[in-house]
Amino acid sequence: MPTVEVTDLKDGDFLLDVREDDEWRAGHAEGALHIPVSEFVARYGELTQAAPQDGPVHVICRSGGRSAQVTMYLVQQGVDAVNVDGGMQVWQSAGRPVVTDDGAPGFVL
Template structure:
């Protein structure tokens, strides 16, 4: 499965967060699209509308397990998708910005 390190995700790269609502509200990467894994198949159209047609989708969750499942699904659908290794825990550990649902500094559950 295609995987990238958090450090390989550049500002402006398309990021899909598949964690659940409570995790998202507490802290997420600014600018990420949020579609919980539990709703992903039903809301797949939101991704196809939002994702760049010629760009890569970076999929992230808390630690990498759920995002790996979604990445595999997307690759099977012909989407250029990669799993972000270490997820939001690594994102936060590396000092990347995390905001809550009000745009204030957040934290990762």
């Protein structure tokens, strides 16, 4: 499965967060698109409208398990997608910003 390390992500890379609503509200990467894994198939069209045409979709969850499932689904659909290894736990540990919807500092639930 295509995988990327948090430290290899650059500002402006397209990030898809597939965690559930309560996890997202606690804190997320600024600018990420949020589609919970439990709603992913029904909301797939939102991703196709928002995803870049010239770069990969970086899929993230809390630790990498749910995002791996979504990444495999996307790859099967012909989408250039990669799983973010270690998820938001590693994102936060690496000192990357975690924010709430209003821009305040957040945390990984």
